[in-house]
Every structure is written in C-alpha cells, then in structure tokens.
Amino acid sequence: MDQLNKMRNSKYKVSIVGASGYTGSELARILIHHPEVEIVSITSESHKGKRFSDLHGQFSGIIDFELVGADDVNVAEVDVVFLALPHGVSMEFVKRWIDEGVKIVDLSGDFRLSSPEVYEDWYKKDHTFPKGFDKAVYGMPELHFESISEASLIANPGCYPTASVLSLAPLFEAGIGNTDGAIIDAKSGTTGAGVKASNTTHFSNVNDNFKAYGIGTHRHTVEIQEQLSFLLKKSVILQFTPHLLPVDRGILATSYISIDTEMDQEKLTALYKDFYKNKPFVRLRNQAPSIKEVRGSNYADVYPYWDKRTGKAIVITAIDNLVKGAAGQAVHNMNIMLGLNESIGLLQVPMQP
Amino acid sequence: MDQLNKMRNSKYKVSIVGASGYTGSELARILIHHPEVEIVSITSESHKGKRFSDLHGQFSGIIDFELVGADDVNVAEVDVVFLALPHGVSMEFVKRWIDEGVKIVDLSGDFRLSSPEVYEDWYKKDHTFPKGFDKAVYGMPELHFESISEASLIANPGCYPTASVLSLAPLFEAGIGNTDGAIIDAKSGTTGAGVKASNTTHFSNVNDNFKAYGIGTHRHTVEIQEQLSFLLKKSVILQFTPHLLPVDRGILATSYISIDTEMDQEKLTALYKDFYKNKPFVRLRNQAPSIKEVRGSNYADVYPYWDKRTGKAIVITAIDNLVKGAAGQAVHNMNIMLGLNESIGLLQVPMQP
Amino acid sequence: MDQLNKMRNSKYKVSIVGASGYTGSELARILIHHPEVEIVSITSESHKGKRFSDLHGQFSGIIDFELVGADDVNVAEVDVVFLALPHGVSMEFVKRWIDEGVKIVDLSGDFRLSSPEVYEDWYKKDHTFPKGFDKAVYGMPELHFESISEASLIANPGCYPTASVLSLAPLFEAGIGNTDGAIIDAKSGTTGAGVKASNTTHFSNVNDNFKAYGIGTHRHTVEIQEQLSFLLKKSVILQFTPHLLPVDRGILATSYISIDTEMDQEKLTALYKDFYKNKPFVRLRNQAPSIKEVRGSNYADVYPYWDKRTGKAIVITAIDNLVKGAAGQAVHNMNIMLGLNESIGLLQVPMQP
Amino acid sequence: MDQLNKMRNSKYKVSIVGASGYTGSELARILIHHPEVEIVSITSESHKGKRFSDLHGQFSGIIDFELVGADDVNVAEVDVVFLALPHGVSMEFVKRWIDEGVKIVDLSGDFRLSSPEVYEDWYKKDHTFPKGFDKAVYGMPELHFESISEASLIANPGCYPTASVLSLAPLFEAGIGNTDGAIIDAKSGTTGAGVKASNTTHFSNVNDNFKAYGIGTHRHTVEIQEQLSFLLKKSVILQFTPHLLPVDRGILATSYISIDTEMDQEKLTALYKDFYKNKPFVRLRNQAPSIKEVRGSNYADVYPYWDKRTGKAIVITAIDNLVKGAAGQAVHNMNIMLGLNESIGLLQVPMQP
Structure with missing residues (x-):
C-alpha cells in the first residue's frame, strides 16, 4: 500500500x-x-x-x-x-x-x-x-x-439530475411557477459518456462540433421529474434535452419556468439564498457561471435570473459532472x-x- | 487584379x-x-x-x-x-x-x-x-x-435570427402552438463575436468552457420576434438565450413550443416539408443535426421533433454562422x-x- | 445518380x-x-x-x-x-x-x-x-x-511523408547540409488515425492534450528516407518523430538540418523558390505558416529559415493531411x-x- | 481574511x-x-x-x-x-x-x-x-x-527552460553526446502567453490550429543554454523552437542529441534514474508522457529514449507550464x-x- x-x-x-x-x-x-x-x-x-x-x-x-x-x-x-x-x-x-x-x-x-x-x-x-x-x-x-x-x-x-434539480429545487419546493411546463436545456462534456471509445466520443466527431441527443427520451428525465415532484408534492412532466459539448468535463443547465404571480429579481434571489443557506457546495452567483469556474471541484454554481419582459425565471447552473x-x-x-x-x-x- | x-x-x-x-x-x-x-x-x-x-x-x-x-x-x-x-x-x-x-x-x-x-x-x-x-x-x-x-x-x-427564424417559421406561419411562450436556447461558436481579440474570445476563457450570456437582453431577440410576428401576423414576445461554444463556427438552436391541438410526428414533418419545398439551402433532417454537418456551407439543417409525452415541438437547427x-x-x-x-x-x- | x-x-x-x-x-x-x-x-x-x-x-x-x-x-x-x-x-x-x-x-x-x-x-x-x-x-x-x-x-x-519530403527536398536534391543528421519533428491532427473509434482518438484522451508516439519506429520514416535518398542519390538514415495534436486536420512538420557551407537567408529562400517554381500547390511563405492557413485545401505552405547562430536550416511545412x-x-x-x-x-x- | x-x-x-x-x-x-x-x-x-x-x-x-x-x-x-x-x-x-x-x-x-x-x-x-x-x-x-x-x-x-533543462540535465552533467548540436522542439499551451487578450490568443486563431513562433530568437533559449552550460562546465549553443498548442496548459518538449559513444536504453535510463534520485517531482516514465498526465500538478514526467538506428537520444518531458x-x-x-x-x-x- x-x-x-x-x-x-x-x-x-x-x-x-x-x-x-x-x-x-x-x-x-x-x-x-x-x-x-x-x-x-x-x-x-x-x-x-x-x-x-x-x-x-x-x-x-x-x-x-x-x-x-x-x-x-x-x-x-x-x-x-x-x-x-x-x-x-x-x-x-x-x-x-x-x-x-x-x-x-x-x-x-x-x-x-x-x-x-x-x-x-x-x-x-x-x-x-x-x-x-x-x-x-x-x-x-x-x-x-x-x-x-x-x-x-x-x-x-446522476450528473444531469444534479445540475437540473439544484437549478429548480427552490421554485418547486415553494410551488412557484408553471412547474409542469418547465424546460431544462442541458449541455455536457464528453466524460459523461464514459471512458470507453465509441463513435459518440471519437475526437473528430466531437471537436469543434455540437449536437443534441436523446431528445425527449433521455433516462435522466425521470430522475429529475421524481426529485422535483417530491419537492412539489405533486407529480410533474418535464422537458429535458441533453447536448454534447466539445469539452472534457462540465455540465451547464439552462432552465426555464413561467411565473405569473408577482416576482422580481430580489425575490427570486432571496428564495434561492434561503433554500441554499448553509449548503457549502452551492455557490449562488450574481452572474451566469461558466463550467470552468467549477472544473475539478465539488461546487455547483447557481444563477437565477428573472426576465420581466417574458415573465420567466431562467436558472443557469454549472457543475463538474465527474465531481459534483x-x-x-x-x-x-x-x-x-x-x-x-x-x-x-x-x-x-x-x-x- | x-x-x-x-x-x-x-x-x-x-x-x-x-x-x-x-x-x-x-x-x-x-x-x-x-x-x-x-x-x-x-x-x-x-x-x-x-x-x-x-x-x-x-x-x-x-x-x-x-x-x-x-x-x-x-x-x-x-x-x-x-x-x-x-x-x-x-x-x-x-x-x-x-x-x-x-x-x-x-x-x-x-x-x-x-x-x-x-x-x-x-x-x-x-x-x-x-x-x-x-x-x-x-x-x-x-x-x-x-x-x-x-x-x-x-x-x-443576423446569425442567431437566421437559425431561430428558420426553426420556427413553419409553426408561426401556420399559427400553431403557444407561439408567445416559445423558447429559443441557442449556442454559437466564437466567430460570432468577431475578429477582434477580447476577454470574451481569449482562448483560455473559451476552450474547454461553456457559458450563457446576454440572458434576456440580447439584441437578436427583437429581430427574431419581428420576423416571426410578421409570419404570425400578430406581435409576440419570445425568450432567446445565447450561449458561447468552444468552437470556431456554427450555431445550434434548440427551440421549444407547446402545442395543445392535435399533432403527431408525421404532421409536424409534413408542415416543415411543405414550408421548405424548393428551398435549396434548407435540408430537413430526420435526426438531430450537428454543426459540423453544415460547417463551411450555406445549408441550414432543420430537425422538427414532436414530444408526445410533454406536448411540445422541439426544433433543432444547425447553420454555419459565417456562411448561412x-x-x-x-x-x-x-x-x-x-x-x-x-x-x-x-x-x-x-x-x- | x-x-x-x-x-x-x-x-x-x-x-x-x-x-x-x-x-x-x-x-x-x-x-x-x-x-x-x-x-x-x-x-x-x-x-x-x-x-x-x-x-x-x-x-x-x-x-x-x-x-x-x-x-x-x-x-x-x-x-x-x-x-x-x-x-x-x-x-x-x-x-x-x-x-x-x-x-x-x-x-x-x-x-x-x-x-x-x-x-x-x-x-x-x-x-x-x-x-x-x-x-x-x-x-x-x-x-x-x-x-x-x-x-x-x-x-x-503518406500524409507525414508529404509534409516531410516537401520540407527537405530542395536541400537534399542540392546535397546541401548534414543530410544524414536531419531531424523531422512532426505534429498531426487525429484524422490521420482514421475514422474508427479507439482509445487513441477518444475525445478525452486527445482534447487539451498532446503527446509523441511511434518514437523511432513509425513506418512513415522509411517512406521519407527513400524519397529523400532518391533525391540525394545516396542512402540516408533520418530521425522522424510524430506527435498527436488536439485538432481534426493538419500536419505541421518542423525539420532541422545542419549546414556548414556558406549559407544565408537569401540563398536558402532562392533554393526553395527555384525548386518549387511552377508548382501550383506549394506556397513559399515568408513567415511560419499555421495549419489552419491550409485547412481543407491542397496547398502545402513551406517556410525555410536560416539560423545563423546555430548553423541550422529550420523548415516549417503545413498541410491538410486529408487533402494535400x-x-x-x-x-x-x-x-x-x-x-x-x-x-x-x-x-x-x-x-x- | x-x-x-x-x-x-x-x-x-x-x-x-x-x-x-x-x-x-x-x-x-x-x-x-x-x-x-x-x-x-x-x-x-x-x-x-x-x-x-x-x-x-x-x-x-x-x-x-x-x-x-x-x-x-x-x-x-x-x-x-x-x-x-x-x-x-x-x-x-x-x-x-x-x-x-x-x-x-x-x-x-x-x-x-x-x-x-x-x-x-x-x-x-x-x-x-x-x-x-x-x-x-x-x-x-x-x-x-x-x-x-x-x-x-x-x-x-521560465516554463520552457524548466521542461528543457530537466530533459537534458543528466546528459549535460555527464558530458555525454554532441551537446552543442542538441535540439529542443517544444510545444506549449496558450496560458504561457498570459492572461491578456491578443491576436495570438484569440480563440479562432488558436483553436484547431498549430504553429511555430519565435524561431531561432525566443528569449528562453539563452536561459536554457546557460543552465545546461553550467552543468556541462562549457558554453554551448542550442537550438530551441517553441510552438503554440491549442490547449490551455502544458508544455511538451521533444529533445534530440546525437551520441556516438556506447549507449543503450538501459544505460540511458540508469543515467536519468541516478540523476533524479530523491527528486520528488520528477517522475521517470517508461513511455512517452502526455501533458494531461501532469495537468494541474507539480510533476515533470521525463522519458528518455535511445534510438539505436539513428544514434540519438530523444527525451520527452511534460510539465504544466503554470505549476511546475x-x-x-x-x-x-x-x-x-x-x-x-x-x-x-x-x-x-x-x-x-
């Protein structure tokens, strides 16, 4: 040893x-x-x-x-x-x-x-x-x-569920917004596909390239649905679309949820701050995080944004898929x-x- | 000469x-x-x-x-x-x-x-x-x-509007779906930011990295809204979120729109086929395109997908931002x-x- | 058809x-x-x-x-x-x-x-x-x-021989320099390894990475030796070291040869100009070319440099391995x-x- | 604090x-x-x-x-x-x-x-x-x-001198080989060029690209020469050629030196083992290292190879330019x-x- x-x-x-x-x-x-x-x-x-x-x-x-x-x-x-x-x-x-x-x-x-x-x-x-x-x-x-x-x-x-659930948990626990219409557009590095060589991870198929996959059918969908339904105390159907990034590590999830009750940036931020109080690995950011800002670490960087114009909350979360x-x-x-x-x-x- | x-x-x-x-x-x-x-x-x-x-x-x-x-x-x-x-x-x-x-x-x-x-x-x-x-x-x-x-x-x-409008034009012209709730989650290579060196395009800030930017405020939003409103013959408010990919060229737009009238994959495909009949540069694909499949060319590869489970149409479009x-x-x-x-x-x- | x-x-x-x-x-x-x-x-x-x-x-x-x-x-x-x-x-x-x-x-x-x-x-x-x-x-x-x-x-x-032989042909034909001590340090994109997925071309093994391989034993060595020996009209033993670049396409070969007869930049350039006169795909450059300057094309960009301090000619050649x-x-x-x-x-x- | x-x-x-x-x-x-x-x-x-x-x-x-x-x-x-x-x-x-x-x-x-x-x-x-x-x-x-x-x-x-000197120090201290004819062909990630945005580090100029620079004139040349001359107890003139890799971090140096005295792989390895005995950050490898194998760490991975066919020692060294x-x-x-x-x-x- x-x-x-x-x-x-x-x-x-x-x-x-x-x-x-x-x-x-x-x-x-x-x-x-x-x-x-x-x-x-x-x-x-x-x-x-x-x-x-x-x-x-x-x-x-x-x-x-x-x-x-x-x-x-x-x-x-x-x-x-x-x-x-x-x-x-x-x-x-x-x-x-x-x-x-x-x-x-x-x-x-x-x-x-x-x-x-x-x-x-x-x-x-x-x-x-x-x-x-x-x-x-x-x-x-x-x-x-x-x-x-x-x-x-x-x-x-799972890696996608970690990023997705952390993105939306505060809203689902609070029961705020059109939870059933939530959309998670997620992007992951190739290590999520594992160590084994395949066409999917062949360098020339990934490098300088980008694509969606598993549209409508990826199995992480149900994992995300179950955890968020648990928080909401009500069963939900969600849209989850994964994409393959030409990077080694990192997931960035961009989530959308319509909110028709009263909302503003301050309230939204407060909701997230409260939910993640004393959670050492969730870092609430005041600008959109990039995946390199968490690379190799156990941090999840979460940025909730209120778009008054469209009445939607947009939440960006970055994690290292191999760590967090x-x-x-x-x-x-x-x-x-x-x-x-x-x-x-x-x-x-x-x-x- | x-x-x-x-x-x-x-x-x-x-x-x-x-x-x-x-x-x-x-x-x-x-x-x-x-x-x-x-x-x-x-x-x-x-x-x-x-x-x-x-x-x-x-x-x-x-x-x-x-x-x-x-x-x-x-x-x-x-x-x-x-x-x-x-x-x-x-x-x-x-x-x-x-x-x-x-x-x-x-x-x-x-x-x-x-x-x-x-x-x-x-x-x-x-x-x-x-x-x-x-x-x-x-x-x-x-x-x-x-x-x-x-x-x-x-x-x-604009580059984003080209990909976005081509993605949704058939649905907007036909007035199908919750057009006002449409979401366009777009990802672009760095050449969209121009030839001039800046922090945004500094290699180590982009390589092996990924992030969203201009959330809720990007000026291509209004260009997309106007063109789609023109087709719909009604003014719409859309959500558009751009992201920066670690690639030179290429835009991939993933668009979401809820449809509560009767729909199936065949109908959706037919709608797109009809709209893009005799348009030499739109290639309707039967699977999600990647940006490299259009790189250096004037093609726009469009893939409309019907998700019965969620009642949403998801449309993926790939273009070369510098060409198409x-x-x-x-x-x-x-x-x-x-x-x-x-x-x-x-x-x-x-x-x- | x-x-x-x-x-x-x-x-x-x-x-x-x-x-x-x-x-x-x-x-x-x-x-x-x-x-x-x-x-x-x-x-x-x-x-x-x-x-x-x-x-x-x-x-x-x-x-x-x-x-x-x-x-x-x-x-x-x-x-x-x-x-x-x-x-x-x-x-x-x-x-x-x-x-x-x-x-x-x-x-x-x-x-x-x-x-x-x-x-x-x-x-x-x-x-x-x-x-x-x-x-x-x-x-x-x-x-x-x-x-x-x-x-x-x-x-x-072969791809490496194309870049290597074009780099040194003018010197070998002229019989100038310590031809037997010539060293070719070459770097190639992954498409040289073919379309088939393998550990060598697995994205995470290549991306943000770089390594040498086939040191002293790569089979392109003999192809280079034979062609240059043919020009020299004398058999030579050369050093050839390939490396794997995290790029799709392109070979850059950096070659070194000691010259103890009289030489200067002008003479060296003239020698190359003369040799490649009326060769439409060899572009003699006056600065070191990069592989993207020939990407997707049939050009070979060649830059011969005379280093008076060390008494060596250094020749840089860039080609697209899949084209030229x-x-x-x-x-x-x-x-x-x-x-x-x-x-x-x-x-x-x-x-x- | x-x-x-x-x-x-x-x-x-x-x-x-x-x-x-x-x-x-x-x-x-x-x-x-x-x-x-x-x-x-x-x-x-x-x-x-x-x-x-x-x-x-x-x-x-x-x-x-x-x-x-x-x-x-x-x-x-x-x-x-x-x-x-x-x-x-x-x-x-x-x-x-x-x-x-x-x-x-x-x-x-x-x-x-x-x-x-x-x-x-x-x-x-x-x-x-x-x-x-x-x-x-x-x-x-x-x-x-x-x-x-x-x-x-x-x-x-300096970063290049660290990789270069560690590559050749054992041979120079022992005074083995044609030290004056040594060639160092080095390749570095872009962080070596610093945090400041410039054309050199503009993403689209580096990504999927590769080139040599500072040929014959890079200022790290003299630093390498002085340190190796110090070990040899004799002044030497060396060839050093840097190249820019499309990666964030890492230097790989490939060095060549002719040896006309008796040599074999075992002897060469022993020489390096002896020189780096009890040096905690030099890892003598038995195959060519890649830059990712040292990324983020203070290790220098050194691999000396004896090419009997050409009578040259080839030494490959990988370091993280920002750490070691x-x-x-x-x-x-x-x-x-x-x-x-x-x-x-x-x-x-x-x-x-």
Missing part, C-alpha cells in the same frame, strides 16, 4: 470497486488526499494484477498498487465501499454486500428511481434486486441530508454517513484555466 | 467593403470561385495598402491584391457592394451609396429591424439614416424571395437580386471533419 | 472504393465539384445498400445515392478508380484490376516503398502482390510529374494521369477560421 | 504581488490549501478594491477578500512575497524589498540570466537593478537545492527556503481527463 496512505492514522477504510472508468479515477483523486480515510483496495475484473497507474498515467508514483478482483475485497474490514460500475452490474454488488455491515455508495443508476418498475420502464432492463429500493437513499445532500446520515445504501445522483455530478458528491455522502464534517476533503479550488 | 478573376468573362463586378473581419474573408472565399462575378476591390481603412493575404494568410497566392480605401471604390462601375462593417458604420455607407445605382448588401444590423425607433431601443445608439428603412428588405430568401429580387438594399439577417448566418446568405441575396440561379456559387460541401 | 453529376457532360468516370473513411469522404467532397469527372459509384462492403449520406451526414441532399459492393463496379466503364482502403486490403484490389485498363490511385501504403521486402520489414505483414511494385509510381507531383503522367498505378504518398496529404494529392495525380490542367478542381480556398 | 486561512495556526505569512495573471491565481490555488502558510494579501494596482474572486470567478466563496495596492503590503510582517508580475516591473519590487528581510520569489524573467548584459541582449530593455543578480539564485530545485535553501531572492525558472513551470515551482522554492518538507502542499494529483 502506498506511502501517502500509510502516513496517516486514518480512521476509515474505503474500497473503490471499478477502477477503469472516470468515476473510479476521480474517487481516487479525491480520496487519496482525504484526511479521514484510507483507500485499502481498488478493484477491476478486467485489469486485475495491473497497477492502478498503468490504467491512469496521472497516478504514476502516487497510486501504484495492484488492482484486485472484487472477490478479494474483505468487506468486513472496510467501512465504505464505492461502486463505480455500470448500471446493471452495480445491483449485483449491492445484493451481495448490503447485509455485510459495510456502507455502500452506488454511483450507478440502479437505485436512483422510486421503484423497480420505473427503473425497468426507463432503463429497458430487468432489475435483479428490487429489495434494494427499500434501503436506498437518494444521495443529494442539499435535499436529503438527514436520510443520508442514517443510510447504509446511497444511490448517488459523481465522485465528489459520493464522497460528500460518505462524509455525512460517517458523521464527519460534510465538506472535509472536498474543498479543491476549481481549476481555471 | 488576380489571375482567377481574370480568366473569367464575368458579367458582374462586386466590391467588398471591410476586409479585416470574418464576414469579409468569407465573402472573398465564396466570391472568388463564383462563376458570374468578379471581385474588383476589397477595402479597408486601417489596412489600406497591405495585401488582402497579409491580413488573411489562407489567401496567400490566391488574393494578393492591395486593399484600397472606400473612397477608391468607383461604385458607378460596380454592380453589387457588400458592406462587411460593424453596425453604426454601415449606415454611413448606405447613406452615401444608396442613390448611386449600385445594389447594396449590408451585413450589419443597421437595417434589419422594422424602424429606427426599434433600432435605437435595442442597439442603444442613434440611427443616422432613418430613410434607409424605406428601401431595406430583410434578406432571408426562404421568407422574402420576391422582395429581395426587386430590392436595391438588403439587410442581411452571414456571407453565404449575402451571396444568396446577391444571386436573387441579379436574377441568377439562386444557388450558383454556393454549393460547397460542408467540411466534416 | 445525383443531380449535380447529371448536369455535366463530364468526360471521365471515376469510382471511389471504400466509403466509410475520411479519405473516401474527402475524395467525394472534391470530386463532386470537379468539372471534368463524374462519380459513378462509391463502394462499401460493410455499408452496402445504405446511402453515402447516411454515413457522412454532411452530404445530405448532395450525395444520396446508394453504396454498392466492389463487385458491382464495372471497371471497364470507369476511367479512374480511387482505393480509399486500409493497407493490406488495397493490394488485393490492385491485383484484381491492374490489368483491366482502369487507372488506379491507391491511397494506402501498399505500394509506396521501393520493394516488397522493405514493405514487409516496416509494415510487419506479407505483401500478396509484389508484382505491383513494377508498375507503381510514387504520386508526389512536385517530384515525379513525368512518371505520374504515364502511370497506370499511383501509390499516393491524401485525397487532394490523389485528385492531383488523377489530373496529371488524364492530361488535364493539374490544378483543376483543386483550388479550394483554405477554411480559416 | 477568509475562513480557510483563519482555521489554521499557520507559521508563515505570504503575500502575492500581482493578482490578475495566471501565475497569481495559480499561486492562490496552491497556497490556500498549504498547511504551513497563510495568504495575508494579494495585490493589484489596476484592480485595487475589487475582490480577488471578481477577477477569478473560480474563487467565489473561497477567496473573497479585497485586493490591495503593493504599497499596502507591510513586508516587515510577511515571510515570503511572490512577485507574479511582468518582467521589467518585477525588478522594481526586488529593488524596493530586497533589504527588508522578506524572502522574495520572483516569477518573472528579470533575474534568471547570468548578468544584466545577457538580460539586456535578449530582453531588449535596460535592467534597472543590476545588483539583484548578486543575490538571485536560479530556483530549479533539482539543480540548485542547496543555494535555494540559503537564498533570499529566487529567480523562478511557474507557481508550483515557486512554492517548491518557498518550501526549501523555509526549511519545510520540500513537497508539502504540492502533491495535487494531475487532473485527467
């Missing part, structure tokens, strides 16, 4: 299951410097025996230990396990470890929705561990802090589950330029 | 006023191979005496002739003059040449709106040639072919004014990758 | 074998507007029956005809066939068609080297048609115009083989920005 | 002079989490009174304190001052504070060379504080650790000057992707 880890008298032992993807490497980037934890193993079935730094050259000399198989993880000695796996695979590990006393943060989409039925409807595949839904808590700390602190299984939110939209939020959830200061190990300054 | 030009027995002589910007160099790129015209001069006040290829290295050995001052343009011997100038400057040249018999295509925003009053309201500056509005025809051939063919002054459309959104549309207007085949000299294949 | 083709009374019929790659689509982009030829078929074994524009969306409405299998090409009715195929596959088609009277331009590496032995040594695979080497002419018009004009089989040069480095040079070769004006159909203005 | 700073019982107080540039913001990014220091002030003459986060949005909520003028810095209470200023300006502050007892790390080029004469020759401007050269130590810890530990004024190395090439190396120097563990606060994991 590596030096950096050894030097600490860390209280908590964690394991990362799934080494090859971007969420795996981002978890490692954050956890290796987290003062309260030690990474005791990183697993990969396909790369077992290789060094972690063979897969991710940036870790040369930093995390050089060998990848093990998931079978080699002794969960009895681990406090938290992070599942950085594709959906469909993750549920198998949840089934296997859920009663072993280890806390689980699942970064896949397997337990984010309200029921196996909704899952099967939007993910077009059978769910093999429906019971998991009873224990799973949707890990968005700004909304569910209390439940997270008592959970043993966290369904870590994945690994960072996962560590945030871990901090809460372990009763630590919620922002410990997560205060990296965004990397701009 | 250069070889390429000399070889032809061109019927028409054209002049480009304003050499330093991107619309100037794009006009040259298109016109130098146009079989019916000859570029007789390109002007620049600040670079007078330099060669055009000194400013735009790509033209080395292609257009090496000297830039002249606007005073050196003998408009009596010129058939068409293109004004590739900033707004505010353009109107001065229109005033000077409008009665000289030369046809003028003005690429600035000076005569695009319905009146000097609207101009002054949104452009925040006085208009010094209000009479020009009487002669100016809004040069969007898909909407105003007849008027263009008889015009002596063309107000060449500027220089290409200008040459299209010239072709029509001169009574030529409207697509002559404009059939460049988009450059992908 | 499409409209654009039909309108012409074209003299020559051409076929493109291999539709899916970038060289195939670039050939189509150039040939569709070539005034002396008609594309009679484009083939693809894996996409037979699809429309060409299904593979390459930019051709929607431009080339919509169906892809056929290579067996469907009636070479007896075709004047020139372009092989846009991977090496190893190309040689099979050369074998099949070489005696059918059709002229062949092979864009692969199968016949570029001096012998099957050299091929097998560097390409690490057997050559199944060694006889082809007797007929093949290396298709670099600046060096081999005469042989090309009489050839029936053209080995179209592939499809454009192929059409140039076709023009020469058919006895046409060598630059016909090839005078596209570089697309900047 | 901000919370993060307050929470610590920091021993050392530091001040950053020059807030607006990238080196200023990178210093802040690193120092704000450095466990042994407290940032007591950040200065800017032109932005005095604004908040630091107004200039650099990524610091919103992190460093919101007000910028002060340099006159407001009480150097008597500061342990280390970082000068993040343009050359020519920096020397004035060195003159003013050099005798005040504060340690100075100067990130400009003002004291990097061996004498005022050499400075004036290459920087083409007068040096107004020649005496500073007596005290200045060239702050490359891998070469000058001892002198740095005793210094009061550090001339922090500027702010990170500056903090490294500070750590050494203060007698701290040299790598404290500097172990950020590179951000890939």
